[in-house]
Amino acid sequence: MSETLTRSAEDGPAVLRRDTLEVRRSPAPGAEPSPSAEPRSGRPSRREPLALWTAFFAAYAGLGAVLVLHFDSIVLDAMSRVANGSLVVSSADPHLAAVGFVWNPLPSLAAIPLLLCKGVFPELATKAFAGNLLSAACMAACVAVLAGLLRDAGLRRGSRLALAVAFGLTPMIAYYGANGMSEAYLLLAQLVALRALLRWSRTRHWPALVTVGFALGVGYLARYEAAVSAAAASALVAVTVFLTAEGSASARRRAALTDTLLVAAPVGFVVALWAGLSWLIVGEPFAQFSSAYGNSSQVAQQGADAEAAFSLDRVATSTVQLLALQPLLALLVVVSLVIGVRRRQLALLAPSVLLVPVLGFELLAYLTATTFGWLRFYIATIPLAFVLAGLLLAQVRRQPRSAEHRQGYARPARLAVAGLVVAAVVAPFGTQAMAVESDEVAAEEAPQFDLVFHPETAAAERMERRFENEREIAAYLDAQQLPDQSVLVDNATGYAIVLASKRPHQFMVTTDRQFPEALRTLGANDVQFVLAVPNEQLGRSNAVNVAYPSFFADGAGIGTLAREWAANSDQPAWRLYAVK
């Protein structure tokens, strides 16, 4: 819908002037805004975005296949998202709400159609490769959208393709395109929204605001951060329209409110819908923040050794991370803001307005010790830098020689900007490659890279054994030919077992509606086995441990130990207790 709405051009509909009873109508609908209003180079064609998407999808999916299928480099969060999707369709109690409410549902829901093909390609489920295909598709779309955005800005084919391709090849972008994480969804939503917001900034083509709202609304279904971008975009629209609209203060206020709602309403709707469903079904509107499985809780559970809020260490870590992703970001932002304000070009402000608050939000969450210090939380720096570089390049290139001298840029200024752009494009390749080698800066990524490049290290060996136990447990249970819902397990910790099993119906998982009752009456119902993890760290929120704190240690008087798998990677030890 959003796409079609934006297609209609600036066709001011018939406006009735009460005083004269006169009808005025601007040019026929469908007419494109004048070229001066929106510089474009080259004819709009679908070939370029399609070619970019196809090439990068193939590259990311190929990289993902090598990582997952060859190196067993599986990212925990990516796998748990796929596992949630799998519960909706292949569990003993299939229902939509089984997708869970701690994590936003889009990556899980999107995986469902692919999971239906697991008969032909079991790794789609067992190694969560479905997630990798989806992140590859989204990140490849990011590259195509970025190229389109740069074309809108007036960049010629050579420079816009160079920028888009460089963006797509940046190590962090390539890795997150390949690894199945939800970063790609968020970046896609933000880039689509940014492209539309830039169009609106240049032409005030209001239907573009519909696109902004819908892109971020869909983005919210993948990541909460989209709401921050939506708030920032709404504020930008509100202030701009209020300051520039015609009429009395109250008329301008109304105009600003209408346009702001075009952006804010879809996102507000999705936020309210998701929170409402979550509240109705699990009793908590924002489970990621309040649930025992959520981020804040995870930080608290793992955080015995954590630094205090606002500690020097935290400031240092996040600063290094931001610099590693794009050392020149601050310079790009400042230069674009200065030029944007001096030349009164809203388009130069819009990217920073949309994305800097997201970085600020992540930074604040980390500094206040409510989330982890993951490098990927600042990934928006990368598209932001590329967009700003492109817009600045378009700035200094735009004026032809004959243009009024006052409007043009002096040669030194043009050279400086060009130099900044080149440096900004090249630098991240070096800094990001260095960052992913460091456990301090890239705590999540570094072990995965070790797995590929330094397989002899202890860390890499631990990584290689990740999910080994889980796959073994699944195979062991599959061989028992157990009836449906006879093995109780909390899927927040046991998702890898459930995903790896060929007989997922044998599990009684947390999302099954019979789970609470089964857990309460353990020993007196049809559940035959319980899979337990130690009651420590993340295991403290495991439903079995919450109900029976000593279950892992002694079976809590209900279970007798049947088998045990000692911890051999970053995953916990497992014990299988027979309860019947």
Next chain:
Amino acid sequence: MSMLPPSRPPASSKEPALSVSIPGQRRAGLPSPGITAFGLTEDESAVRTLSRGQRWALVGLTVVLVTALALRPMGAARTLVAVATLAYLAAVAYRLLCVRHGTSSAGAVQVSDAEALALADDELPAYTVLVPAYREPEVIGQLVGNLGRIDYPEHKLEVLLLLEEDDDVTRAAVAEVALPAQVRVLLVPDGGVRTKPNACNWGLLQAGGELVTIYDAEDQPDPLQLRRAAVAFRRLPADVVCVQARLSYFNSGQNLITRWFALEYVTWFEHLLPGLVALKAPIPLGGTSNHLRAAALKGLGGWDPYNVTEDADLGLRIARAGLKTEVLASVTLEEANSDFVNWVKQRSRWYKGYLQTWIVHNRHPLRLIRTVGLKGYLGFTLFVAGTPLLAALNPVFWYLAIVWFVAEPAAVGALFPGFVYYPAMVCFVAGNFAMIYAGLVSARAAKRHDLLLAALTFPAYWVMMSLAAVKAVVQLVLQPSYWEKTTHGLSGVEAASTGKAAHV
């Protein structure tokens, strides 16, 4: 659980008010056989609600339904819920499709001021304006002023003021003002059906114009509208026999009801009507400001005097004859109904008329599909029958939704098996949001920022629509020909031209 914004209302008119049952007999004095003087047959008219075939079909359907409910109550109830859900989904989808086509299609026919004024007097066709009025003495003054603003050569314009013979009050009011030279008062003979379309047929019989249009007495048309229509007809192919001007309200700021009403019209004329044109679906005409080629109108049989939304019916007959309707970018300001009870009465008459229209045109469904195409037929059904029926059904689903959210009774759950429940939920949640958002988009498209509050509170208006729809359905069964009286002159807005001396 699906509840839908009942859809956009018929753009119909405010008829001369009348609340009498329409006797079945023909009016004496009409020269040729048929329902109208122009040969409209009984088969094409709502003179009888159901044809014999339709009566049998209805009886058969009822028998099947009752039997099913008796033998397999749960299965039958589930089937009904599934069918309703499918209808809701289709209605939402069709509406969004219309909006999509409406925003991207060429839209209304544009005739600029310069083009409208460029045509020399001799090149303009003779024009007849029909102004039916009944017991509306207070609007006669406005009429004179409004006519005075129309820019059309005197010798080419004929205004027929259509009054019922027994309407003493209006006749007295007319006698007191100096009518412009080109206004002729026609007395519609007493003794038969007494409806707006009947009066219009009487007017059409004596009309000398090549082009014909209808205005209500208090309408304030764009002064260049007749010229624009004349230019449009010259420009458009001969199979375009009707151009519909946009309607808007001069009193939209009066209260929330008039704001909702105005927003509804904005949505209708900005998005849905152009969308229907683009989708080549039959277009239910608005009650006034539809400009017609007189010869074609007579050939189509004139207006159906027994249909309470004769305009919607005529739009359908135009499509069935393979002829076309276009939208004209010119606005007529009307008075929006500002009173709750009055609004419900007016709306229930529109809905009843929509249902009458759907029934009349479904006497030979296959023939209809052959002429307007399956897509056109589905569009027609979703708009003309779907609008009132789904609005009438809404309270049932609202009730089920509330009960479900509050108590989750197993009986309600059983009505919605998974394959119905999820689509119904999507329809209920996303459909309602989409409709509110579409209202916001329409208000923005029309630069009507004053309608923002109306857009955000639209669901309350849907409740009013549901009330009207239930009333319409009940009345269609009990009193099919009862004509709800709509009171005018509630706006309190002094029409700019009231009392101004007429000069043309």
